[in-house]
Amino acid sequence: MDIVYIEGLQADAVIGVYDWERDIRQPLVIDLELASDNRRAAANDAIADAVDYDAISQAVVAYLQASEFELIETLAERLATLVREEFGIGWVRLRLAKPGAVKAATSVGVIIERGERR
Numbered sequence: 347m348d349i350v351y352i353e354g355l356q357a358d359a360v361i362g363v364y365d366w367e368r369d370i371r372q373p374l375v376i377d378l379e380l381a382s383d384n385r386r387a388a389a390n391d392a393i394a395d396a397v398d399y400d401a402i403s404q405a406v407v408a409y410l411q412a413s414e415f416e417l418i419e420t421l422a423e424r425l426a427t428l429v430r431e432e433f434g435i436g437w438v439r440l441r442l443a444k445p446g447a448v449k450a451a452t453s454v455g456v457i458i459e460r461g462e463r464r
């Protein structure tokens with residue numbers, strides 16, 4: 347299995363459990379590892395045969411900007427489903443960070459893996 351990755355994808359979203367968080371947008375940072383078999387794309391030198399990190403980045407940012415969940419767990423789960431279903435990705439590892447959430451921490455967040463790694 348090969349991997350196509352996206353690192354440090356940033357967007358602001360309505361996210362959080364507290365009342366004050368429902369009226370503001372907060373920065374989120376996403377890292378994605380996407381299962382791929384890069385051999386066909388490499389052999390044909392064709393984007394049509396590749397996992398298109400640009401198209402996936404655009405879809406993820408659009409989803410983040412429109413989302414209004416309370417928990418980052420929920421958002422992470424929905425993003426993993428979006429990537430797998432819309433782009434036919436068999437396995438994804440997703441790290442969702444909410445850097446401003448805890449004053450004493452550089453960042454907090456979740457890491458999930460969904461699908462079969464093969």
Ligand SMILES: Nc1nc2c(c(=O)[nH]1)N=C([C@H](O)[C@@H](O)CO)CN2
Nearest residue numbers: 361362363364416417418419447448
């Ligand atoms: N496991 C989680 N813990 C917390 C979350 C969360 O989404 N998942 N959210 C918050 C608050 O919204 C916090 O980010 C405000 O600073 C607290 N704990």
